[in-house]
Amino acid sequence: MNSKQRTALLKAWYDTTLQxxxxxxxxxxxHNTGFANPVGQAFQESMATILDGLMAGTRGEDFAAPxxxxxxxxxxxxxxxxxxIRFLFVLRNLLEKNxxxxxxxxxxxxxxxxxxxxxxxxxxCECRETLSQLRISELRNRIQQLEAGxxxxxxxxxA
Amino acid sequence: MAKIAKPAELLKNTGYDSMPATHWxxxxxxxxxxxxxxxxxxxxxxxxxxxxxxxxxPEDADWKLPPNWKEIILDGMRERLQRYRSxxxxxxxxxRCGACADKCHFYLGSGDPRNMPVLRAELLRSVYLYxxxxxxxxxxxxxxARELTEDVIKEWFYYFHQCTECRRCSVFCPYGIDTxxxxxxxxxxxxxxGCNIDWIVTPVANCYMKGNHLGIQPHGLVxxxxxxVENIQDITGVKIEPTFNRKGAEILYVPPSGDIFADPxxxxxxxxxxxxxxxxxxxxxxxxxxxxxxxxSFTSMEMAKRLNAKIYAEARxxxxxxxxxxxCGHMWRVIHQFMDTMNGPGDFLETPVNPLxxxxxxxxxxxxxxxxxxxxxxxxxxxxxxxxxxxxxxxxVTFHDSCNPSRGMGLLEEPRxxxxxxxxxxxxxxxxTIRENTFCCGGxxxxxxxxxxxxxxxxxxPRANAVRYVHEKFGVNMLSCVCAIDRATxxxxxxxxxxxxAVCGVHELVxxxxxxxxxxxxxxxxxxxxxxxxxxxGNE
Numbered sequence: 001m002n003s004k005q006r007t008a009l010l011k012a013w014y015d016t017t018l019q020x021x022x023x024x025x026x027x028x029x030x031h032n033t034g035f036a037n038p039v040g041q042a043f044q045e046s047m048a049t050i051l052d053g054l055m056a057g058t059r060g061e062d063f064a065a066p067x068x069x070x071x072x073x074x075x076x077x078x079x080x081x082x083x084x085i086r087f088l089f090v091l092r093n094l095l096e097k098n099x100x101x102x103x104x105x106x107x108x109x110x111x112x113x114x115x116x117x118x119x120x121x122x123x124x125c126e127c128r129e130t131l132s133q134l135r136i137s138e139l140r141n142r143i144q145q146l147e148a149g150x151x152x153x154x155x156x157x158x159a
Numbered sequence: 160m161a162k163i164a165k166p167a168e169l170l171k172n173t174g175y176d177s178m179p180a181t182h183w184x185x186x187x188x189x190x191x192x193x194x195x196x197x198x199x200x201x202x203x204x205x206x207x208x209x210x211x212x213x214x215x216x217p218e219d220a221d222w223k224l225p226p227n228w229k230e231i232i233l234d235g236m237r238e239r240l241q242r243y244r245s246x247x248x249x250x251x252x253x254x255r256c257g258a259c260a261d262k263c264h265f266y267l268g269s270g271d272p273r274n275m276p277v278l279r280a281e282l283l284r285s286v287y288l289y290x291x292x293x294x295x296x297x298x299x300x301x302x303x304a305r306e307l308t309e310d311v312i313k314e315w316f317y318y319f320h321q322c323t324e325c326r327r328c329s330v331f332c333p334y335g336i337d338t339x340x341x342x343x344x345x346x347x348x349x350x351x352x353g354c355n356i357d358w359i360v361t362p363v364a365n366c367y368m369k370g371n372h373l374g375i376q377p378h379g380l381v382x383x384x385x386x387x388v389e390n391i392q393d394i395t396g397v398k399i400e401p402t403f404n405r406k407g408a409e410i411l412y413v414p415p416s417g418d419i420f421a422d423p424x425x426x427x428x429x430x431x432x433x434x435x436x437x438x439x440x441x442x443x444x445x446x447x448x449x450x451x452x453x454x455x456s457f458t459s460m461e462m463a464k465r466l467n468a469k470i471y472a473e474a475r476x477x478x479x480x481x482x483x484x485x486x487c488g489h490m491w492r493v494i495h496q497f498m499d500t501m502n503g504p505g506d507f508l509e510t511p512v513n514p515l516x517x518x519x520x521x522x523x524x525x526x527x528x529x530x531x532x533x534x535x536x537x538x539x540x541x542x543x544x545x546x547x548x549x550x551x552x553x554x555x556v557t558f559h560d561s562c563n564p565s566r567g568m569g570l571l572e573e574p575r576x577x578x579x580x581x582x583x584x585x586x587x588x589x590x591x592t593i594r595e596n597t598f599c600c601g602g603x604x605x606x607x608x609x610x611x612x613x614x615x616x617x618x619x620x621p622r623a624n625a626v627r628y629v630h631e632k633f634g635v636n637m638l639s640c641v642c643a644i645d646r647a648t649x650x651x652x653x654x655x656x657x658x659x660x661a662v663c664g665v666h667e668l669v670x671x672x673x674x675x676x677x678x679x680x681x682x683x684x685x686x687x688x689x690x691x692x693x694x695x696x697g698n699e
Contacts, residue, residue: 022270028261029270035589038267038624072656076616077269078191127655131193131612134651138609141421 060115075127085120193613199360206364211353259328268617276328276338319345325562325599359605370449371416377446396679408443414485415643427664448473451490457605481511482528488642492567516541536573545674551582552691554637560597561642581672592625602648623656
């Protein structure tokens with residue numbers, strides 16, 4: 001894949017993903033850059049890393065960081081896991097329909113995408129688990145605060 | 160690459176094209192768990208005379224509104240349009256230019272168009288147009304007007320509790336429309352028919368009945384303070400003896416109660432107590448005005464006034480000369496913008512003067528109250544305290560401008576001045592995410608409840624994204640701030656988005672660096688963690 005093809009593929013992947021997840025706001029998200037668009041920044045930077053990794057034959061685990069940046073955002077958007085990993089199927093769709101890419105190359109990349117989907121589901125579950133843990137921690141802290149206010153506090157520990 | 164399919168083509172027949180088929184006015188709210196807040200408990204509403212106390216849930220079809228709820232809301236709007244000229248101007252002026260649209264942290268983190276400040280305001284404006292303007296009455300939907308229905312009330316409840324009143328959008332509005340004030344009015348109207356949230360109403364009731372949001376009674380307050388004092392003694396060897404309700408003290412010190420009871424705010428409070436002891440200022444705390452924060456301001460102006468009144472009442476009773484406020488956020492919007500006219504004039508107080516430096520804080524002449532970072536920055540500037548910034552060498556610090564002190568009162572330089580003096584490693588986040596452009600923590604204005612966690616993570620994403628950047632670029636591992644709500648909401652935000660970054664108050668770092676007279680050899684910081692270099696020193 002040459003650089004022109006890469007750029008076009010990334011743009012199509014990003015645009016389609018945005019339209020899929022944020023249909024009413026994809027225009028605004030497309031136009032803003034950098035810190036003014038944290039979702040777009042996470043998606044664009046990570047998608048470039050993922051695509052380059054696919055082409056370079058990077059090991060599956062090394063995709064964890066860029067996948068995490070995307071899935072972490074999607075895990076708090078009220079989406080089920082199957083929908084949250086749809087951005088990978090958008091890429092699969094794009095690769096499959098791209099007539100300019102060599103068949104042998106495509107086959108390799110598509111095979112690697114399966115591993116990425118597995119990893120993404122694991123990350124999604126971990127994110128949701130973190131959210132639940134955060135809720136539990138807040139509840140526990142609140143109870144401790146109430147106890148602290150009504151009884152003498154134990155020395156040497158946290159509030 | 161003309162052979163690459165267009166997004167719409169790729170999405171066709173895949174089930175991925177989920178754009179609502181209806182206009183926003185006809186799209187009802189989906190109350191999905193994790194994105195809305197529990198309603199106010201009946202007993203809390205009763206405690207502060209709020210209307211329509213009952214048991215209900217936003218998930219129920221019937222919200223048990225009063226039979227004449229529509230009349231109440233429209234009368235409430237009419238009254239506020241007459242009372243607040245700003246409200247009418249904000250309703251009439253907007254030209255829907257969209258400058259504010261992509262500035263809201265909730266919109267940036269969710270992509271939900273009803274979180275664009277312009278559209279959030281439109282939720283209210285559409286009703287205003289329908290009932291209070293000739294164009295709206297005549298042209299209806301064509302003029303952007305719509306009838307008030309129960310679905311509209313549900314939409315207001317959902318989206319006016321997805322605005323933290325941070326005012327970032329107003330910075331970018333060419334007309335100066337303060338969308339936060341539109342949210343404030345929206346919430347006032349909802350309160351008229353008993354549609355409020357427990358995370359606000361119960362703290363309000365607690366503060367009214369017991370003096371602070373957590374409802375801690377005076378003996379509990381003193382007990383908690385004793386605990387902090389004992390910790391300070393364990394760490395420094397210095398015994399501090401703060402006083403409560405002492406008549407004749409020069410200064411009344413009012414911290415946010417969150418700092419008395421919850422980490423990491425407790426460490427920031429310890430730092431302030433150490434500083435006051437070291438400088439020997441004549442101050443007292445109060446068990447009556449034991450809360451600087453004011454959740455009343457998230458309810459109505461009347462409630463804000465009712466809770467804020469305690470501060471002046473206590474200052475008058477104790478006969479202090481001026482008031483020193485702690486590291487709080489929205490407290491400062493109330494004090495800086497409303498207190499003087501709500502409960503003032505504070506002419507029984509003197510213009511605050513730092514007893515050590517002689518600096519007169521002329522800007523606080525009207526209210527008689529200054530922020531603790533103004534006090535500390537002045538002390539450092541005049542060389543009145545000794546600091547060892549190397550005690551904070553284990554942290555690389557950045558600073559989150561809390562929305563209300565930065566945009567509400569212009570407190571931008573003092574915290575930075577202090578941070579640069581008390582630690583050796585301070586790094587700013589990107590320019591477009593700090594100072595008056597700061598991004599909210601995502602849990603301010605009463606939205607910081609655990610049941611709202613998913614929404615908080617969406618709203619906090621822009622802030623966390625900037626922290627992630629300085630974490631990766633400079634190794635930043637400490638996010639400092641001057642707001643008690645931040646100290647409650649930023650830790651979970653960091654745990655989700657940037658797990659290796661902790662949160663602290665500015666005065667925690669001051670307390671670590673402060674060299675106190677008569678202190679023992681310091682080996683631990685205020686968290687009982689080993690000070691940098693303590694081990695090597697011990698081996699010498």
